[in-house]
Amino acid sequence: MTQAMEAAGATPDRRRLVTAIARFREAGILFVLLLLVVVTAVRSSSFLTSANLQGIALDITILTVVAIGETIVILSRNIDLSVGSIVGFTALFVGVVLKVHPGLPVIAALGLGAAVGLIFGVGNGLLITVGRVPAIIATLGTLSIYRGLVFVYSNGSGQPEVTAADLPNSFLNLATETVLGIRVFFLVPIVLLIAAAYWLQQTRSGREVYAVGGNPIAARLAGVNSGRIVLLAFALSGALAGLGGVLYTSRYAQVDTLAGTGLELNVIAAVVIGGTSTLGGTGGITGTLIGCILLGVINNSLILLSGPGEAQFWRGAVYGAIILGAVITDALISRRLQKALRRRHV
Amino acid sequence: MGAATSVPILELLHIRKAFGGLVALHNAQLQLSPGTVHALLGENGAGKSTLIKVLAGVYRPDDGQIILNGTQITFDSPADARDAGVAVIYQEPTLFPDLSVAENIYMGRHPIDARSRRIEWKTLHESVRELLKNVGLDLDPRERVRGLSVADQQLVEVAKALSLNAQVMVMDEPTSSLTPDEVERLFGIVRQLRENGVAIVFIGHRLEEVFAISDQITILRDGTYVGTFNTSDLTPDQAVAYMVGRQLETLYERQIGHIGEPLLRVENLRREGVFSKISFEVREGEIVGLAGLVGAGRTEVARAVFGIDHLDGGSIKLHGKVVHFNSPRAAVRAGLAYVPEDRQTQGLVLPLPISQNVTLPLLREMTRAGILQPARERALAEEYGNRLRLRARSVRQPARDLSGGNQQKVVLSKWLATRPHVLILDEPTRGIDVGAKAEVHRLMGELAASGLAILMISSELPEILAMSDRVLVMREGELVAEMARDEATQERIMAAASGLSTSFGVAS
Numbered sequence: 001m002t003q004a005m006e007a008a009g010a011t012p013d014r015r016r017l018v019t020a021i022a023r024f025r026e027a028g029i030l031f032v033l034l035l036l037v038v039v040t041a042v043r044s045s046s047f048l049t050s051a052n053l054q055g056i057a058l059d060i061t062i063l064t065v066v067a068i069g070e071t072i073v074i075l076s077r078n079i080d081l082s083v084g085s086i087v088g089f090t091a092l093f094v095g096v097v098l099k100v101h102p103g104l105p106v107i108a109a110l111g112l113g114a115a116v117g118l119i120f121g122v123g124n125g126l127l128i129t130v131g132r133v134p135a136i137i138a139t140l141g142t143l144s145i146y147r148g149l150v151f152v153y154s155n156g157s158g159q160p161e162v163t164a165a166d167l168p169n170s171f172l173n174l175a176t177e178t179v180l181g182i183r184v185f186f187l188v189p190i191v192l193l194i195a196a197a198y199w200l201q202q203t204r205s206g207r208e209v210y211a212v213g214g215n216p217i218a219a220r221l222a223g224v225n226s227g228r229i230v231l232l233a234f235a236l237s238g239a240l241a242g243l244g245g246v247l248y249t250s251r252y253a254q255v256d257t258l259a260g261t262g263l264e265l266n267v268i269a270a271v272v273i274g275g276t277s278t279l280g281g282t283g284g285i286t287g288t289l290i291g292c293i294l295l296g297v298i299n300n301s302l303i304l305l306s307g308p309g310e311a312q313f314w315r316g317a318v319y320g321a322i323i324l325g326a327v328i329t330d331a332l333i334s335r336r337l338q339k340a341l342r343r344r345h346v
Numbered sequence: 347m348g349a350a351t352s353v354p355i356l357e358l359l360h361i362r363k364a365f366g367g368l369v370a371l372h373n374a375q376l377q378l379s380p381g382t383v384h385a386l387l388g389e390n391g392a393g394k395s396t397l398i399k400v401l402a403g404v405y406r407p408d409d410g411q412i413i414l415n416g417t418q419i420t421f422d423s424p425a426d427a428r429d430a431g432v433a434v435i436y437q438e439p440t441l442f443p444d445l446s447v448a449e450n451i452y453m454g455r456h457p458i459d460a461r462s463r464r465i466e467w468k469t470l471h472e473s474v475r476e477l478l479k480n481v482g483l484d485l486d487p488r489e490r491v492r493g494l495s496v497a498d499q500q501l502v503e504v505a506k507a508l509s510l511n512a513q514v515m516v517m518d519e520p521t522s523s524l525t526p527d528e529v530e531r532l533f534g535i536v537r538q539l540r541e542n543g544v545a546i547v548f549i550g551h552r553l554e555e556v557f558a559i560s561d562q563i564t565i566l567r568d569g570t571y572v573g574t575f576n577t578s579d580l581t582p583d584q585a586v587a588y589m590v591g592r593q594l595e596t597l598y599e600r601q602i603g604h605i606g607e608p609l610l611r612v613e614n615l616r617r618e619g620v621f622s623k624i625s626f627e628v629r630e631g632e633i634v635g636l637a638g639l640v641g642a643g644r645t646e647v648a649r650a651v652f653g654i655d656h657l658d659g660g661s662i663k664l665h666g667k668v669v670h671f672n673s674p675r676a677a678v679r680a681g682l683a684y685v686p687e688d689r690q691t692q693g694l695v696l697p698l699p700i701s702q703n704v705t706l707p708l709l710r711e712m713t714r715a716g717i718l719q720p721a722r723e724r725a726l727a728e729e730y731g732n733r734l735r736l737r738a739r740s741v742r743q744p745a746r747d748l749s750g751g752n753q754q755k756v757v758l759s760k761w762l763a764t765r766p767h768v769l770i771l772d773e774p775t776r777g778i779d780v781g782a783k784a785e786v787h788r789l790m791g792e793l794a795a796s797g798l799a800i801l802m803i804s805s806e807l808p809e810i811l812a813m814s815d816r817v818l819v820m821r822e823g824e825l826v827a828e829m830a831r832d833e834a835t836q837e838r839i840m841a842a843a844s845g846l847s848t849s850f851g852v853a854s
Contacts, residue, residue: 203463203464204456207453208453210442210445211449211453214443214444214445215440218441218442219442219453220424221404221434222440222453222455223429224453224454225425281442282444
């Protein structure tokens with residue numbers, strides 16, 4: 001999966017430098033994750049239990065699915081702020097559809113969510129590629145628009161629009177039912193992680209995402225259709241957020257108009273912590289998975305170590321601190337790197 | 347004209363291209379034949395790069411024709427030109443730093459398995475290994491580009507162009523960052539391509555290289571076609587004469603005043619990888635012209651003297667005392683002013699009114715009890731506006747609304763208001779119209795007469811000749827010549843800047 005990073009250069013010194021830089025980001029985050037696991041495990045005996053670890057995995061499933069799409073968008077030197085609203089809309093939409101048609105197969109529900117999300121994602125992509133609106137502004141706008149559609153679609157009573165009683169059991173059991181020994185709920189992100197990593201690493205269009213984000217001018221000169229790639233990135237991000245919405249309905253069995261609010265911030269945090277640069281062109285799915293696990297573990301350890309009530313307040317601060325830490329480390333490395341390169345050029 | 351016995355494969359005829367009001371190409375042409383190396387010569391700003399970008403499909407010409415194998419075509423994108431068989435090696439490497447060498451070469455064209463659509467890494471790496479061997483690069487195809495030296499990156503670009511099997515290959519200053527050995531290797535590749543029937547366009551500033559490699563030479567001047575010659579029929583001196591060709595404009599008449607003590611003196615300035623061994627002085631009442639080709643390191647020297655970029659060695663003396671500027675702020679306090687080349691991005695805050703632009707370095711003086719006094723700001727701006735004959739409705743007008751020449755006057759006002767002793771001007775009249783140019787020149791003359799020491803970086807030789815008391819020439823990060831006003835000519839400066847002759851040693 002890391003074909004591009006397997007630097008096996010001619011001169012050992014250069015190779016060591018390049019390899020060290022290429023690998024550092026994920027290694028650093030892994031180290032932080034490990035540290036946190038050790039500290040939590042020492043202080044709380046219930047941390048390293050199968051039940052708790054599965055709980056963490058359940059908690060980060062939706063985050064991970066949505067973060068895969070966000071990774072692709074950020075790799076292309078863009079950002080998608082509307083994913084939380086897309087999750088909210090599809091969660092409600094699919095919930096209502098299931099309420100009316102309880103016989104709908106699970107796979108069709110997932111497909112429906114992905115399709116609705118895809119439409120929203122294409123909307124974002126067109127605003128950015130055809131409308132030439134900067135991604136941060138375009139998706140800030142659609143964040144509000146898509147959330148507004150949730151209110152339009154709901155009856156606006158402020159009560160949960162869909163509750164467990166409205167949903168078929170086959171759908172609610174996604175978290176416990178297994179296929180080939182793996183819970184369906186975990187199967188979705190696992191399949192998507194592998195597919196996304198494969199696409200980004202092994203196909204032409206996947207590699208073009210890196211090209212567009214890494215050096216847009218060079219990409220244009222190389223004949224890459226940047227507009228198509230950016231549109232594709234947003235379409236995928238929308239579809240994955242749509243899937244995330246369906247998982248939301250299944251997991252929480254209760255959907256109101258605020259479902260998924262603020263999720264985009266956690267998603268972006270996970271992607272950036274995982275080493276995908278906000279400047280595009282570098283990073284990937286492996287890092288994002290680590291970023292999601294790290295957020296899940298922080299969340300869990302804060303609950304274990306301080307009790308669920310207080311953890312709410314701390315969590316925001318710790319998320320913020322870690323994002324800043326990751327970005328500062330990133331900046332320090334690239335500054336060092338530039339200096340080293342300038343030296344070598346002489 | 348004559349060497350083109352074979353039918354041209356690609357012709358550019360009557361090409362015109364303007365950017366905003368600035369006409370980069372009036373009437374350019376270029377005819378390329380298979381199996382020939384065709385050099386494109388011209389001064390900075392003669393339109394070489396613009397013409398190349400038209401050929402590469404980056405720019406669409408406003409007028410003119412592109413004829414490929416006898417049929418007229420248009421290039422809507424670089425991909426169009428590439429598909430038509432045109433490969434371009436740009437002056438600046440256009441690479442993806444975080445991707446592997448192999449991917450840089452085959453981006454957008456990765457070999458893929460027809461059924462699975464999966465990239466065939468093995469085929470890709472084998473093919474790249476072959477290409478790298480051809481350009482003499484001992485690299486693993488999987489290595490990331492970020493760690494490579496500039497020369498290696500340049501050779502990766504060459505390998506990329508080779509991989510296209512192009513009929514036309516354009517090399518825009520491919521040798522500027524290569525050592526003599528690497529240049530020789532590149533020329534070996536060029537000769538091989540010529541034997542294979544490729545039409546090669548070679549742009550280079552080092553005339554001896556141009557004469558060593560090319561079969562034909564087309565010369566451009568001020569965006570206009572001058573002529574095409576067989577290299578064997580032309581001498582380097584004739585080429586230079588065609589390049590500078592124009593008559594000296596008689597616009598500027600500078601009165602030479604009293605020249606006093608050295609105000610700024612730099613010794614052995616060095617910034618690694620950018621410039622080295624830079625020593626010169628600028629005296630009271632003197633204008634020193636700093637000539638050279640784009641990329642020779644002139645702006646970089648100015649930036650380092652002004653404390654923007656860090657110096658790796660050397661000393662700066664102001665009024666005979668050693669100074670260290672670790673920021674532009676310190677330089678301004680010591681009496682230096684630097685008017686950058688790109689006034690829109692580095693010299694002005696475009697949305698702000700003229701008055702606030704002028705007082706930006708002087709905000710402390712514009713306050714009473716810590717509160718800004720807009721009336722005082724406007725008064726100061728008006729004072730300098732009158733002195734510089736600024737044409738604006740009022741000093742409340744945003745800088746954005748002004749013409750290029752008037753914007754430059756605002757930048758000058760700003761720095762003159764700091765009452766500097768030493769003024770560094772980087773391309774002070776680039777992109778401004780003739781009338782405003784004359785006014786800027788008149789002003790420079792007056793400033794020098796009032797005792798300022800002025801260092802003027804300019805790529806326009808007539809400007810250098812008309813304004814300078816002394817001319818310094820830089821090439822590839824070093825000072826290569828120094829000439830007094832009466833010994834400086836366009837030909838001599840061009841020769842020194844392009845490394846044709848070094849008969850004017852640096853007097854140090």
